[in-house]
Amino acid sequence: MDIVLPNDLADYVNTLVKREGYSDSSEVITAALRHFKAGRPARSIVMTPALERLLQEGMEDLHEAIPTSDLRGK
Numbered sequence: 001m002d003i004v005l006p007n008d009l010a011d012y013v014n015t016l017v018k019r020e021g022y023s024d025s026s027e028v029i030t031a032a033l034r035h036f037k038a039g040r041p042a043r044s045i046v047m048t049p050a051l052e053r054l055l056q057e058g059m060e061d062l063h064e065a066i067p068t069s070d071l072r073g074k
Helices: 007-022 025-038 049-060
Strands: none
Touching: 007 025
């Protein structure tokens, strides 16, 4: 895989290699992506018939909607 970085990020990666003990730029990118992945929970939504029905019911009753702040008593 080839990755093209803007000059400022390429310079930053090279600085990290020199100053932080990374063996090469691939190690910096790998560490950064692992950190990024760890901070982002995996999300997937599966549209089940029950969920689709609830969404449709909610859309039909939208004119009766109450803001969440009102439900919380704020």
